[in-house]
Amino acid sequence: MSGEQNPERKAAQITLPLALTALLLLVPVSVSPLMRMEVAGNSREFYMLKGLTDLQAEGLPPVTAILGWCFLGTAFLKNFTLLMLSIRAWTDHGWQQKLAACSRFAGIWESYEVLLIGVVVCMMSLSGMGHSQLSFGFLYLLFLWIISTLAARYGRVLTTVGGKDSSKPKAALEPCVTEALVVTGFLLYVPAMLYPVASISFHGVNESRTLLGGVTELLREDKWLLGGIVFLASIAVPFLKLAGLGTLTLATRMGRPRTPKMLKRVFRLIHTTGRWALLDLFVLVILVSVVDFGFMASVRLESTGVYFFCALVITTLLAAESFDHQSLETLNRAPQL
Numbered sequence: 001m002s003g004e005q006n007p008e009r010k011a012a013q014i015t016l017p018l019a020l021t022a023l024l025l026l027v028p029v030s031v032s033p034l035m036r037m038e039v040a041g042n043s044r045e046f047y048m049l050k051g052l053t054d055l056q057a058e059g060l061p062p063v064t065a066i067l068g069w070c071f072l073g074t075a076f077l078k079n080f081t082l083l084m085l086s087i088r089a090w091t092d093h094g095w096q097q098k099l100a101a102c103s104r105f106a107g108i109w110e111s112y113e114v115l116l117i118g119v120v121v122c123m124m125s126l127s128g129m130g131h132s133q134l135s136f137g138f139l140y141l142l143f144l145w146i147i148s149t150l151a152a153r154y155g156r157v158l159t160t161v162g163g164k165d166s167s168k169p170k171a172a173l174e175p176c177v178t179e180a181l182v183v184t185g186f187l188l189y190v191p192a193m194l195y196p197v198a199s200i201s202f203h204g205v206n207e208s209r210t211l212l213g214g215v216t217e218l219l220r221e222d223k224w225l226l227g228g229i230v231f232l233a234s235i236a237v238p239f240l241k242l243a244g245l246g247t248l249t250l251a252t253r254m255g256r257p258r259t260p261k262m263l264k265r266v267f268r269l270i271h272t273t274g275r276w277a278l279l280d281l282f283v284l285v286i287l288v289s290v291v292d293f294g295f296m297a298s299v300r301l302e303s304t305g306v307y308f309f310c311a312l313v314i315t316t317l318l319a320a321e322s323f324d325h326q327s328l329e330t331l332n333r334a335p336q337l
Contacts, residue, residue: 011157016086018151022079025144030072032137034119037290039130039297046119046289047137048072054289058301063310067285070109070278075148078106082151085158096158107152108321111275111282112145117229118282122290125218125226129202129297132290178249181319185242188312193235195305198284200291201298208302211235211280211309234280234309237273241316244270245323252324267325274320277313281306 033045048071055064081103088096116138123132196208209217211234218227244266251263284301291299 007157011154012086015082015151015155015158018147018154019079019082019086022144022148022151023076023083025140025147026072026075026079029137029140029144032140033135034115034137034141035123035132035286035290036135037126037130037132039293042293042296044290044292045135046122046286048115051285051289054292055285055301058288058303060301060303060306063281063306066310066314067278067281070111070275071115074106074110075112075144078103078110079148079151081106082155082158085155088158100158103152103155108317109275110148111278112141112148114233114275114278115282116141116145118279118286121226121229121279122283122286125223126287126291128221129291175249175252175324178245178319178322178324181315181322182242182246182249185238185312185315185319188308188315189239189242192238192305192308192312195308196302197280197305197309198287199300199302201300203296210305214280230280230283233276238277238312238316241270241274241277241320245316245319248323264325267323270320274317277316281310281313 030048033047035046037044037046052064052068055067081099085096085099085103088099119134119138119141123134126132193211196210196213198209198214200207200209211230215227215231215235218224218230248263248267248270284299284306287299288301291297
């Protein structure tokens with residue numbers, strides 16, 4: 001057995017260069033243009049740091065901080081902790097539990113793929129206004145997503161101690177916490193859908209748009225695929241997540257449901273689709289950056305609607321994380337009626 005390599009050390013050999021590469025890629029991803037928009041000889045570019053700066057100029061510092069965290073902050077924290085876990089794998093497990101918890105927390109919010117889709121959605125939706133195209137920064141972002149995903153997959157071995165996942169919390173939150181967050185989410189959902197999130201100016205004509213209004217406009221322009229993507233991510237997903245979590249909390253309180261396996265599938269779906277509600281926030285940030293041509297065309301954010309929608313997204317993410325998924329295992333082992 002002496003010739004057989006320790007599984008943790010083998011995982012560390014793969015995870016370490018992947019995590020380090022992902023950290024290095026954060027620099028070009030942050031400062032390289034992801035897309036370019038040209039109207040009447042004037043061009044604008046979007047890159048992540050410019051988008052956050054423009055968002056700050058709109059007078060929305062909380063939203064700036066949240067989106068900065070969801071992309072740059074989580075990307076750095078997750079890959080940095082994976083890098084540290086790879087190094088610690090050669091010595092001892094002293095900090096392994098804390099590092100694994102940080103990695104898991106960052107993984108909840110990371111949104112590489114959401115930003116990738118957001119850039120494509122913006123490029124296609126602006127095709128009728130001017131010439132838009134992807135830039136080389138998009139490839140950097142794609143590589144970052146792939147490498148970071150591989151680092152997390154191979155680094156999964158490093159988050160276990162004694163066969164147990166050291167990133168999981170030791171004690172679950174009370175069900176009332178999830179219930180309170182679900183109720184709060186439903187209360188936020190209505191104003192988030194009713195209040196305008198953006199004001200669009202085209203040749204001096206201003207028009208405020210709600211989330212549903214944006215989807216309707218895409219459908220009116222026969223952009224069914226884009227309209228469907230935005231509808232699912234920004235309107236359907238938050239509602240279905242809240243409805244699903246409400247069903248799960250009710251089932252665990254009542255005990256012994258007839259379909260415990262179905263409830264587990266519902267939870268996995270909720271957990272998988274959680275970050276996609278961020279799509280519309282990324283789309284709005286991109287539009288503010290690239291559609292800035294003064295009288296010809298410009299996009300400005302409406303603070304009330306954006307704040308309500310941002311609060312809704314955060315509430316649904318926190319509600320999903322607060323739910324004790326181990327209670328579903330208990331229901332699965334309970335005798336069926």
